[in-house]
Amino acid sequence: xxxxxxxxLALAATxxxxxxxxxxxxxxxxxxxxxxIACLQxxxxxxxxxxxxxxxxxQAAYHEKGRQFxxxxxxxxx
Numbered sequence: 001x002x003x004x005x006x007x008x009l010a011l012a013a014t015x016x017x018x019x020x021x022x023x024x025x026x027x028x029x030x031x032x033x034x035x036x037i038a039c040l041q042x043x044x045x046x047x048x049x050x051x052x053x054x055x056x057x058x059q060a061a062y063h064e065k066g067r068q069f070x071x072x073x074x075x076x077x078x
Contacts, residue, residue: 030075039070 030036043049043066050062068078 033074036070036074039073040067043067043070 043063046066047059050059054062071078
């Protein structure tokens with residue numbers, strides 16, 4: 001009985017996510033923009049641009065600023 005309830009709950013959750021997902025959540029076309037992906041990777045893994053003594057929160061802020069720069073450069077918005 002317990003397994004059937006879990007299965008039913010999982011199916012209901014999957015169905016509701018599939019129906020409620022906005023179009024942008026399923027749009028993966030940005031992955032074909034190789035320059036944009038390279039920009040994101042540079043800012044995600046390029047810690048050489050940061051001072052060495054930053055806290056994790058400050059590092060996350062640098063990464064977020066880099067992501068916003070890539071979005072502005074390749075798509076014109078944040």
